[in-house]
Amino acid sequence: MATTLVRSKTMITKTVDRHTVEEIADGALIQEDGVITEVGTYEALSAKHPTLPVLGSGREVLVPGFVNGHHHVGLTPVQLGSPDMPLELWFITRMVTRNLNLYLDTLYSAFEMIGSGITTVQHIHGWLPGKIDLVEPLANEVIRAYEDIGMRVSYSFAVRDQNRMVYQDDKAFVASLPPELQAPMQRWYDRFQMGLEDCMDMFAHMHGRHQNKRRVKIQLAPANLHWCSDSALTALSEASKKYEVPMHMHLLETALQKEYAWRRGGCTAVEYIDRFDMLGPKLTLGHGVWLNESDIDRLAETGTCVCHNCSSNFRLRSGLAALNHFEIKGVNTAIGLDEAGINDDRDMLQEMRLVLRAHRVPGMDDDVPTTPQVFRMATTGGAKTTPYGDFLGTLEVGKGADLVLLDWEQMSYPYLDRETPLLDAVIQRAKSDGVRAVMCDGEVIYRDGVFTRVDRDGALKALHDDLSxxxxxxxxxxxxxxxxxxxxxxxxxxxxxxxxxxxxxYRPSSRV
Incomplete structure (x- = not known):
């Protein structure tokens, strides 16, 4: 892999605290074999390394690559005929999903993610019909798509072994239906033949195949409390410790899931999974909208992470997560685009603006999201929820060379007051059409609207033709x-x- 000098107008290297980021004017870095080896000014580094190829014109803002901490699919549910509905009803409408070419489908959303500066994705794969000999090759097709396009992926296959349609035993739900629906419903259940043992075997196979790759990692995903039996929770918790891999678990997305936990265990969902020794830095909870105050305290105490899926929570009427309270308590948070963002795409720049503004409670206390806080969520906060950990998310010596060059003029033209903080301009004004270059693992995978490894137009045409x-x-x-x-x-x-x-x-805000 070639050595590269990357230059900028200004480089944002990392978040210092929720009000401060570290910046270097005329900033530059050297990457060698996918690792940052030097950081300084362009003047100093170019004088030291005059023959190195240069990425950047000096008219861009250089930032770490973003992490999409919670992702599932390529074509969005709306594109596939499933409208936004309350989550538990939306599960039903998702049955209309086409039989997709998973390689092409994965490329579709990868184009959108990279185009908004995302270099790493937490891909949580849902159901696939068939037995392990069919499912595992399809899972590897998803990974192949990410490998071909060049971005990093942390892949997990969501484990579900019960209550696959509603929060009730599958057989009991079938029996509750009118006779004319019972056979079609049972046929739908019968399509999915991956039992718990199969899921754990598949994880072990894929972990062994991919664990030593630089841009692919495999982790675990208990799908949700209602979808996992006690046996599944036990197996997943033990496997996480044995293989030293993180887990990502949907939890308390809706009020109905909160009620389900009480009916199942006479306690909160957090208290229930705590019985299986699941809490800790290796566990990330997706959504967490209906956590209570004691739950949040327990997450903070154990170092458990939360991935905030703001667009999804709005679109599916799940509620508003207590992000301000997570921050006060010191819970590590990430940002996830889930099925799709508020604009039905995978645009991290747009999602950061939504997170920044959705939690602006009334009052004058310093308890609403700041731009450095949101920037941290999209970089180091997200990286901590993956097996890549602290190797990603900052532009420092020894860290992975995952970075984005954003056009300064696109943010500032025709005018931007000189007192406006740089990060405010990035978070509030940067658009995907201003993404000039994206580098992952030291390789430029996107530049001036062109993907360097995959023919975008050809892939989209193939996807269109397949679904015609x-x-x-x-x-x-x-x-x-x-x-x-x-x-x-x-x-x-x-x-x-x-x-x-x-x-x-919700944490009560001060009133004036």
Missing amino acids: RALSDDEVERRNLSKALLPHVKKFYRGYVDPAKHQPF
Whole structure:
């Protein structure tokens, strides 16, 4: 791999605290074999290394590559015919998803992520039909897409071994349906043949195959409390310790999930998984909208992380996570784009603005998100939730050479007051069309709108052509079943939660 000198107008190397970042005017760095070896000014480094190839014109802002801490799919649910709905109903509408070419589908969202400065993704793979001999090769197709395009991935296959449609035993749910729906529903369940043992075997196979790669890591994903039996929680907790890999678990996304935990264990969901020794720095909770104050205290005490999926929480009516309280308590937080952001794409620059502004509670206390805090969430905060850990997220000697060059003129033209802090301009004004270059592991994978490894137009045309085929018989049956199930699922959840019993936790703000 070539050695490169990367230059900038100004370089933001890292977050110092929630109000401060470290900047270097005329900043530059040297990367060699994917690792940063020197940091300083362009004047000094170019004089020292006059023959090195230079990336950057000196008219860009240089920042660490962003981490999408929670991601699932390529084409969005809306594109596939599943509208935004409350989460538990949305599970039903997701049954309409086409049989996708997973390689092309993964490239689709990777184009969007890289184009907004994301260099690392936490890919949490959902269900795939079939047995392990079919599922594992498909999982490796997802990884192949990331390898081909050049970005880093932390991949996990979400483990689910119960309650696969509603928060009720599968057999009991089938029995509750009208006779004409029972056989189609059972056929849908029968498509998924990966048991707990298969899932753990697949993790071990994939970990062994990919663990030593620089841009691919494998970790674990307990899908959610309602989806995991006690046996699954035990197996996942033990495997995390044995293989020394992180876990990423959806938890308390909705009020119904909070009620489910109480019905199952007579305690909160956090208290329940704590029984299985799951809490700690190696566990990240996705969403965490319905955590209570004692839950948050326990997360802070154990060093457990939370991935904040702001767009998804809004789109699926899940609620507003207590991000301000997470910050006060010192909980490490990441940013996840989940299925898709507020604009139905994977734009980290847009998502950072949403996170910055969604939690601006009334009052004058210093308890709302700051631009350095949001920047940290998208860099080191996200990296800590992956196996890459503190190797990523800052532009310092010894760290991975994952970085983004953002066009300063795009942010500042036709005018920007000279007193405006640089990071404020980046977080509040940078757009994806101002991303000039993206480097991952020392390699330029995107430059001036062109992906260096994969033909974007060709891949999208292939995806379009693949999905232009007629619906298969099983796709038609699933669409019909989805429509027929919706009223029965609505009935199942009617009255499931007592609103007076489950209120979201928000930290009261000071009033003036």
